[in-house]
Amino acid sequence: MTGFLNDYSGPFQPDFNHEKLDREALLRILKANSNYLRRLDGTWYITVMKRFGNEAAFDCDARIWKKFILYEAKSVSEMYNIKGSDVAAVLKLIQASPWMWAYQREYDLVDNNCGTITCRNCETLYNLEKEGTHRYKQICNVLCRSLFELRAHYINRAIKLTPLQLPPREEGNDVCCRWEFKIEEKV
Amino acid sequence: MTKLLYDYSGDFDPSFDHAKISKEGLVGLLHVYSDYIRRLDGNWYLSVMDRCGNDTAFTCDSEVWERLVLYELKVARDLLNIKGDDAVAVAKVFQVSPWFWMYKCDIDLKSRDHLVITYTSCPTLFALEREGTGREQQICVDLEMKIFMKMAHFYNPKMRVTALKLPPRSGPDDICCRWEFKIDRGK
Numbered sequence: 528m529t530g531f532l533n534d535y536s537g538p539f540q541p542d543f544n545h546e547k548l549d550r551e552a553l554l555r556i557l558k559a560n561s562n563y564l565r566r567l568d569g570t571w572y573i574t575v576m577k578r579f580g581n582e583a584a585f586d587c588d589a590r591i592w593k594k595f596i597l598y599e600a601k602s603v604s605e606m607y608n609i610k611g612s613d614v615a616a617v618l619k620l621i622q623a624s625p626w627m628w629a630y631q632r633e634y635d636l637v638d639n640n641c642g643t644i645t646c647r648n649c650e651t652l653y654n655l656e657k658e659g660t661h662r663y664k665q666i667c668n669v670l671c672r673s674l675f676e677l678r679a680h681y682i683n684r685a686i687k688l689t690p691l692q693l694p695p696r697e698e699g700n701d702v703c704c705r706w707e708f709k710i711e712e713k714v
Numbered sequence: 715m716t717k718l719l720y721d722y723s724g725d726f727d728p729s730f731d732h733a734k735i736s737k738e739g740l741v742g743l744l745h746v747y748s749d750y751i752r753r754l755d756g757n758w759y760l761s762v763m764d765r766c767g768n769d770t771a772f773t774c775d776s777e778v779w780e781r782l783v784l785y786e787l788k789v790a791r792d793l794l795n796i797k798g799d800d801a802v803a804v805a806k807v808f809q810v811s812p813w814f815w816m817y818k819c820d821i822d823l824k825s826r827d828h829l830v831i832t833y834t835s836c837p838t839l840f841a842l843e844r845e846g847t848g849r850e851q852q853i854c855v856d857l858e859m860k861i862f863m864k865m866a867h868f869y870n871p872k873m874r875v876t877a878l879k880l881p882p883r884s885g886p887d888d889i890c891c892r893w894e895f896k897i898d899r900g901k
Contacts, residue, residue: 536795
């Protein structure tokens with residue numbers, strides 16, 4: 528027994544705060560919060576799209592995220608003491624993002640100047656596939672690309688982003704997208 | 715400057731996730747997520763307001779939160795086992811909300827059927843006061859009432875919500891708002 532709570536089914540505690548929960552409960556909440564962010568963002572998008580069309584929704588989304596991703600990059604790099612100007616720093620920044628649990632990503636650092644990210648589980652893409660309107664062309668191929676690029680350039684403007692695989696997926700392919708981050712050596 | 719929660723200045727770790735972070739760090743992360751959620755929501759509101767005007771933004775905001783609050787309640791029920799049909803469950807939900815860290819509030823559980831919650835610090839209200847356009851009438855009065863009603867009725871359709879004190883504030887030392895949740899079992 529740790530003395531910490533695994534849930535909050537017991538009596539009401541006037542002085543309750545999250546420090547009273549055990550690690551397992553805190554991890555569960557963090558995962559849920561990752562998902563909460565995805566839902567918050569997605570619900571806003573869909574609500575605006577239904578009322579004013581996709582162009583308005585995408586325009587708002589793109590404007591928000593181009594600013595917001597820099598706030599995220601700054602706060603994550605400070606929270607985790609992520610420094611450096613190489614690809615390793617970019618992968619760390621993306622790994623430690625508040626969206627960590629919303630997507631299942633694999634990180635492969637070939638060397639400090641080259642790495643890839645492979646996403647095998649993306650609820651956003653699955654929802655877009657179900658919707659069937661090809662919006663992935665904007666969300667994945669344009670917006671996600673721009674956001675990966677902004678994070679890479681936050682670390683080092685010389686980092687080049689190349690999409691190795693993008694939606695649409697072929698049948699049986701479990702890879703949602705794959706990206707390469709690379710610093711080209713100057714000849 | 716954001717507080718350091720985990721020192722990830724060393725080598726890239728392909729298997730990094732929150733499980734590697736200390737308990738204190740996990741609690742700190744919840745605080746950060748809280749701010750992140752508030753900022754993301756606020757950015758969506760302002761972005762839609764810039765493009766389509768405040769009435770549209772408010773309509774979208776209401777729709778978004780009428781849906782999201784249910785998700786928040788289900789997460790509290792499923793992850794932290796917060797159940798019941800009384801004001802105790804509502805008091806607990808306030809305490810564990812992803813927004814918990816952003817506000818200072820006194821939770822006064824007078825009995826299992828009677829709860830009074832007083833917000834003494836609210837960054838959303840402070841931002842609206844600075845903006846000076848009177849939007850707090852919609853956000854704090856109309857929208858909060860809808861959200862609190864959803865929360866109350868999720869646990870017990872007979873629970874009544876009454877605003878005891880609402881903005882505008884008389885001055886910087888005044889409370890932000892005060893709400894009562896009550897069930898009259900005899901009725």
